[in-house]
Amino acid sequence: MKCDIILAGVGGQGILSIATVLGYAAVESGFYLKQAEVHGMSQRGGDVQSNFRISDKPIFSDLVPKGKADLIISVEPMESLRYLPYLSETGWLITNTSPFKNIPDYPDEEKVIAEIKKQPRHIAIDADAIAKEVKNPRGMNMVLVGAASVFMDLDYELMKKGIEVIFGKKGQEIVDANIAALNAGREFSKKNK
Amino acid sequence: MSKKRMLLLGDEAIAQGAIDAGASGFYAYPGTPSTEIMEYAQHSKFAAERNIHRTWSANEKTAAEGALGMSYAGKRAMAMMKHVGLNVAMDPFVNSGITGANGGMIYTVADDPSMHSSQDEQDSRILGKFALIPILEPSSQQEAYDMVFHGYQLSEKYMTPVLMRITTRLAHSRAGVEVRDAISQNDLKLPEDKRQFVLLPAIARKRYKVLLENQKNFLAESENSVWNKYLDGNDKSRGIIACGLAYNYLMENYPDGCPHPVIKLCQYPAPENMIKKLVEECEEVLVLEDGMPMVEADLRGLLDRDVKVKGRMTGELPRDGELNPNLVAASLGLEMKEGSPVPEIVKPRPPKLCSGCGHADMYNAINEVIKGKYGDGHVFSDIGCYTLGALPPYQSINSCVDMGASITMAKGAADAGLFPSIAVIGDSTFTHSGMTPLLDAVIDKNNIIVFIADNSTTGMTGGQKSHAEGRAVEIVKGLGVHPDHIRTIVPIRKNHEEFVKIIEEELEYDGVSVIIPQRECMVTLAQKTRAAKKK
Numbered sequence: 182m183k184c185d186i187i188l189a190g191v192g193g194q195g196i197l198s199i200a201t202v203l204g205y206a207a208v209e210s211g212f213y214l215k216q217a218e219v220h221g222m223s224q225r226g227g228d229v230q231s232n233f234r235i236s237d238k239p240i241f242s243d244l245v246p247k248g249k250a251d252l253i254i255s256v257e258p259m260e261s262l263r264y265l266p267y268l269s270e271t272g273w274l275i276t277n278t279s280p281f282k283n284i285p286d287y288p289d290e291e292k293v294i295a296e297i298k299k300q301p302r303h304i305a306i307d308a309d310a311i312a313k314e315v316k317n318p319r320g321m322n323m324v325l326v327g328a329a330s331v332f333m334d335l336d337y338e339l340m341k342k343g344i345e346v347i348f349g350k351k352g353q354e355i356v357d358a359n360i361a362a363l364n365a366g367r368e369f370s371k372k373n374k
Numbered sequence: 375m376s377k378k379r380m381l382l383l384g385d386e387a388i389a390q391g392a393i394d395a396g397a398s399g400f401y402a403y404p405g406t407p408s409t410e411i412m413e414y415a416q417h418s419k420f421a422a423e424r425n426i427h428r429t430w431s432a433n434e435k436t437a438a439e440g441a442l443g444m445s446y447a448g449k450r451a452m453a454m455m456k457h458v459g460l461n462v463a464m465d466p467f468v469n470s471g472i473t474g475a476n477g478g479m480i481y482t483v484a485d486d487p488s489m490h491s492s493q494d495e496q497d498s499r500i501l502g503k504f505a506l507i508p509i510l511e512p513s514s515q516q517e518a519y520d521m522v523f524h525g526y527q528l529s530e531k532y533m534t535p536v537l538m539r540i541t542t543r544l545a546h547s548r549a550g551v552e553v554r555d556a557i558s559q560n561d562l563k564l565p566e567d568k569r570q571f572v573l574l575p576a577i578a579r580k581r582y583k584v585l586l587e588n589q590k591n592f593l594a595e596s597e598n599s600v601w602n603k604y605l606d607g608n609d610k611s612r613g614i615i616a617c618g619l620a621y622n623y624l625m626e627n628y629p630d631g632c633p634h635p636v637i638k639l640c641q642y643p644a645p646e647n648m649i650k651k652l653v654e655e656c657e658e659v660l661v662l663e664d665g666m667p668m669v670e671a672d673l674r675g676l677l678d679r680d681v682k683v684k685g686r687m688t689g690e691l692p693r694d695g696e697l698n699p700n701l702v703a704a705s706l707g708l709e710m711k712e713g714s715p716v717p718e719i720v721k722p723r724p725p726k727l728c729s730g731c732g733h734a735d736m737y738n739a740i741n742e743v744i745k746g747k748y749g750d751g752h753v754f755s756d757i758g759c760y761t762l763g764a765l766p767p768y769q770s771i772n773s774c775v776d777m778g779a780s781i782t783m784a785k786g787a788a789d790a791g792l793f794p795s796i797a798v799i800g801d802s803t804f805t806h807s808g809m810t811p812l813l814d815a816v817i818d819k820n821n822i823i824v825f826i827a828d829n830s831t832t833g834m835t836g837g838q839k840s841h842a843e844g845r846a847v848e849i850v851k852g853l854g855v856h857p858d859h860i861r862t863i864v865p866i867r868k869n870h871e872e873f874v875k876i877i878e879e880e881l882e883y884d885g886v887s888v889i890i891p892q893r894e895c896m897v898t899l900a901q902k903t904r905a906a907k908k909k
Contacts, residue, residue: 219546225727241625243547248700250713293719
């Protein structure tokens with residue numbers, strides 16, 4: 182088992198919560214893990230990414246090589262395209278379609294979506310809308326974890342347990358809302374892959 | 375021995391390592407990518423139980439000196455900083471090589487190749503070599519943890535400070551780390567030689583000879599170090615020296631083992647015998663090192679004779695920037711197929727000031743008065759979130775060089791006749807290195823305006839406690855700025871007119887004016903509000 186993921190988004194969108202849930206499931210499964218994060222200056226509204234690698238064998242590089250990522254998981258559509266050179270020939274692009282516009286020259290939304298749809302293997306999901314549908318407007322990230330779960334050799338029940346562990350302090354209601362977001366994302370991918 | 379595993383950033387592994395290895399004190403000033411070492415120690419319950427010193431220092435120099443004082447008293451200490459922070463701490467750093475240590479002393483310095491969050495990408499290994507002390511360069515989070523134990527042993531065995539050099543990629547990457555049972559801290563014990571730390575010339579000359587004499591011991595330690603490995607390979611057409619993290623990028627390209635002989639180099643001075651063997655056995659040597667080509671340049675020598683060396687200086691690898699698996703693959707002549715190119719419609723997304731940040735209000739006022747009336751080119755700035763004032767929509771500032779340089783550069787430009795000459799510096803940067811520049815300006819009665827953007831925190835690195843908190847005005851007064859020309863204002867939109875008026879009034883004054891916009895950082899304010907809600 183090996184899964185190399187590029188997590189992408191904009192500083193402040195909270196891509197690291199995705200890594201935390203996946204990381205929990207990976208560690209509980211006894212897999213090796215390396216996860217390179219971005220701290221510091223770029224966090225202030227700039228583009229950020231995290232290299233997330235899990236494997237049943239020891240992992241050397243903290244960075245995913247270009248052309249080797251099995252998944253790009255992006256919480257923002259334009260940001261998903263920034264990491265295409267990393268995606269492998271058989272890799273999947275999984276991205277939120279709700280844009281985060283904090284630059285004056287943000288490209289035409291339709292063109293961004295068109296570029297995403299050019300990818301032979303992609304899941305374009307309006308994670309913001311789905312999160313609202315399950316009455317968890319802040320659960321966008323967990324919708325994407327659910328959407329990605331279909332493409333990973335990682336125990337889905339452990340992802341749920343990860344959510345319990347991470348959000349448990351905030352109460353059962355928050356845990357349930359995030360599991361609902363996770364399930365909704367997973368269902369979407371099953372239907373649309 | 376317990377077999378407990380923890381998921382830790384490289385920075386956190388070093389902090390946990392120091393706590394477990396019996397450190398009695400951490401000393402640091404925040405700086406990406408080193409900040410999380412101290413933050414981890416501050417949040418560690420175990421460190422609290424052990425009563426380990428772990429509050430921030432005013433700057434890297436005071437941090438290094440604090441750690442050295444703890445070492446003098448016989449206890450294990452660590453000073454942590456980013457690479458440019460080591461420049462600030464250079465005086466104690468180099469001289470502590472000559473005084474030597476008493477209790478174990480480690481400098482952990484985090485370099486930032488590719489300048490993700492820095493002004494340069496200097497390589498601290500070169501400064502460790504300059505100070506003639508042993509250097510450790512871990513290739514993984516586990517090694518980072520284990521090397522702290524080793525570093526303290528080495529430090530106490532030879533009574534020398536040790537440099538632990540990491541880079542951004544290790545500092546900010548998480549992996550599983552197996553931790554050991556903690557050992558106890560040292561007892562207070564003064565140096566046997568009570569003049570060891572007195573660097574009067576007569577004593578310093580003797581101490582320097584001790585350091586020089588120790589070089590052969592440091593080299594022997596490197597030759598026999600468990601961290602330096604000679605890994606043989608059948609294909610001798612090339613030998614490879616892979617330093618620190620570069621070893622991972624090499625092995626990423628050879629998952630079934632490297633066909634060439636490899637030296638995994640993680641402890642310096644570079645092991646001469648090991649390298650000699652590689653050079654003699656192989657037709658050429660490729661050096662992979664993150665940062666500057668230090669080992670490569672040493673190997674090549676001035677006259678570039680005898681040895682065929684390849685690396686950053688011969689174009690196999692780029693001369694600047696961080697290494698990665700793809701660059702290393704290219705240097706090995708291996709093909710690696712990349713994914714599709716980034717579509718043209720993708721636009722850069724540079725960092726920017728947070729929405730509602732008080733620095734924005736400050737720059738709006740400065741732009742209206744200074745840029746509006748005198749044009750671009752009058753504003754010297756400094757290191758912090760407010761450096762983002764260089765970017766659109768503000769484009770307000772004309773310099774960012776080093777901590778504190780804003781005030782002294784404004785002073786120098788005023789000496790040259792520039793009017794108006796303006797400095798913009800944050801509160802934490804001011805207490806780091808801005809107070810002595812302001813004193814220079816006060817003594818010379820320079821006609822400058824200094825803005826101390828006081829957001830009560832060290833913002834850029836994530837909101838660490840600022841030494842200036844609640845005392846910026848008093849410090850400025852104490853340095854001799856006339857109280858009539860110390861002006862405070864709350865930088866919010868509705869105070870814009872008042873802010874503009876203050877700047878205009880201070881432009882009329884021929885002397886040092888200090889304007890202090892005071893409003894808490896949006897990020898730390900939100901954190902505090904959330905924390906209060908939880909309670």
